[in-house]
Amino acid sequence: MSLPRQCKDIDTAMVLRFLAQHQGHWSTWGIGYSMPTVADAMPPGTPPKLQLAKMRQIMRRGFSGGCDCGCRGDFEITDAGLAFIGELRTKPYNGY
Template structure:
């Protein structure tokens, strides 16, 4: 359980990696039975409200595209997100 954590306590790189691995599919946030839910890239027990908040933070930073209104999301990695991910994986930038 993630407890009283905030968005800043959830690393963004695993979420970006997850979306990159989906390739031509979009990520959702709600259905835990689907293999494309971004919840799987979050720490176990992350509340749904916090999942959406983290996705909104990544969206505002231009690293992902999608919708954080509470619908299914349709999240995808942007070119800026791919560049940030490549930089983070090269060891030049540690967090998202």
């Protein structure tokens, strides 16, 4: 499999399922260190700039809250994101 080159090459539902598994906890992008990172839901080797671009796209659609300025992100799935993948909220939304 080749590296993703555009946002459309990354499955939105996969990212949302990852965020749904981490309800109640913020997720970052890039390396992540001790935080869950959306990079784990994307194809291996996805460049950090593309990870952030995908998260911006997901946020514009209202599926995730967080910060897309390039800081650590603090991404969290919204009720709209949960509805898109057909899952229920299990932990409170911190509300971005």
